[in-house]
């Protein structure tokens with residue numbers, strides 16, 4: 221009798237053994253259907269085939285084999301296992317994260333489509349449009365929806381021969397507040413019509429055209445050569461190049477070289493930086509040898525890419541976000557992790573809480589490939605590895621065309637507030653500089669790392685602040701939606717008109733979110749066209765792309781945004797960047813606050829003056845004397861690194877120590893409280909003083925689940941295998957206790 225150890229898509233540790241019925245051909249990496257529990261059927265992946273009969277239970281047979289050939293390679297399975305071990309998450313969770321759902325579902329997949337809206341052919345001219353607008357004069361709702369369409373598609377400023385921008389139905393509904401019924405009426409009048417587009421279809425156009433690759437500048441060529449040198453000695457090379465130094469151009473040359481050597485390339489970007497702008501830049505050169513793997517693409521497309529990568533004719537270059545590291549590769553020679561410092565490379569929820577940079581390095585090691593990590597602001601970890609010669613280090617200190625890095629002027633808003641000279645969130649200097657930029661026909665970016673209208677409202681009489689019923693946080697006011705929102709669970713509440721504690725009606729908003737900034741910018745600069753880029757305005761991929769294209773085409777003059785605007789965007793005409801309030805980042809209660817604040821400020825600053833004249837950054841803060849502010853001003857990463865490194869070493873933090881957070885969650889606070897204490901003392905038996913806590917995290921309740929957190933600080937070089945063994949042992953001992961039957965225990969290894 222033969223048996224197969226299977227990976228099931230369930231959050232349980234370990235593999236599950238099933239019997240292979242006589243005559244069934246089962247190989248590692250194939251999908252099989254198996255019964256599980258009383259009446260469930262799961263699609264499982266074969267991890268191992270053997271003839272060791274499991275003892276002590278009745279082995280069930282595999283019901284059906286789904287594949288003739290494996291759809292997961294043995295190397296992929298090894299990587300899954302590594303992720304499962306290192307990040308302490310069940311391998312079933314890795315399987316769920318890795319495989320596109322079309323390959324997981326029992327019935328296969330349907331391509332996902334999105335509904336778009338356009339003018340019917342007979343209304344595609346100015347005369348007909350005027351007639352339409354006249355006719356709709358008596359139907360105000362339809363008129364509103366119709367004009368909203370014209371605006372979104374830019375029909376209102378159409379020049380000859382230019383195609384209108386495509387508008388999705390959802391976008392139009394959001395933008396115009398129109399109802400589905402109103403749109404139907406416009407369709408009935410045969411003014412608008414709908415059409416379906418498969419989501420995320422790639423245009424597989426074009427051949428590989430190496431002749432389009434730009435020549436490298438002297439500085440870039442030197443860096444390129446240094447990378448090749450470094451690759452001979454090191455698996456991983458860190459390319460530390462200032463913003464707009466042309467790192468992307470260097471990657472393109474590295475990719476070209478890999479293709480000449482018949483090697484595959486994986487090019488990872490943070491999700492948010494995977495813009496049409498970026499895709500086109502690569503597609504233009506690499507044409508149909510480039511595949512793009514994006515979580516926002518249709519499942520059909522992702523299944524297609526997965527299968528193509530297994531075929532005899534795979535894409536040579538894969539450009540993708542985090543999960544692309546989980547694709548099959550046959551001949552991988554080079555992995556590029558662009559913006560390697562980006563925290564979105566780490567998956568937060570659900571498990572596996574893996575870091576794509578670490579997984580990429582493992583993948584490269586497995587396949588004998590080289591890794592280039594690129595960034596203007598390295599993570600402490602990567603820079604430490606470079607400084608200790610674990611990684612190679614290549615520095616590129618000048619911008620392309622030797623354009624100077626922006627000048628950064630610090631504005632002391634504490635002083636200005638004291639002298640009553642602030643205009644809301646704006647200092648006089650900022651307003652002057654933005655006005656001057658607009659007069660010169662240039663653009664400005666205003667950065668405020670809080671979305672919504674105001675981070676909280678407060679009763680002026682008694683100090684009452686509305687809080688979420690399900691989470692331990694105060695609520696954010698969203699004025700356009702006219703509601704209070706919890707940014708942790710998404711629950712929304714009515715905006716109160718009076719204080720439930722004292723009855724006062726004097727409720728004031730506190731602080732500034734991007735929505736309020738936008739409102740005030742519109743007041744101060746009524747002639748400017750203003751856009752806002754944050755989670756609320758970019759719910760659809762389309763909306764996100766539109767904000768970027770409008771801004772880079774100069775259709776908008778001022779862009780307000782959260783950290784989203786700092787992500788590798790390449791605009792030509794931005795001459796002024798305003799950082800409205802550095803303090804919220806600096807005061808964040810986390811050991812990485814300064815590291816992240818520096819990155820964020822250096823990256824947004826990097827959007828200024830990329831072409832032509834030197835840019836200007838106005839940095840508003842109440843803590844102008846903090847060393848980190850001066851480090852941002854001088855763009856002095858080395859000094860930031862030195863000061864942080866000393867601190868991290870002294871207090872046992874990364875990169876000198878490994879952190880593992882142990883989280884416990886339960887609906888009852890007293891249960892999770894005793895569980896935390898008990899888990900803590902269990903772990904102390906083995907790990908002693910390396911265990912801290914339990915503590916309440918800064919948000920101690922989310923979605924009605926109370927949370928406790930233990931911190932493990934582990935010296936580099938400690939035997940992680942044993943650490944994991946003890947952690948899982950403690951976990952199983954805890955969960956065997958009836959009191960903790962519904963307790964959740966999970967881990968975050970190398971938390972960010």
Ligand code: ADP
Nearest residue numbers: 434435436437463464465466467468469620790
């Ligand atoms: P980074 O990735 O370092 O921020 P980019 O690669 O985006 O920088 O380069 C910044 C800008 O300069 C881009 O618009 C890019 O097209 C241009 N650029 C950089 N290097 C070259 C080159 N060698 N030839 C032509 N244009 C270049």
Ligand code: ZN
Nearest residue numbers: 679682719722
């Ligand atoms: Zn009150």
Ligand code: ZN
Nearest residue numbers: 688691706709
């Ligand atoms: Zn909540």
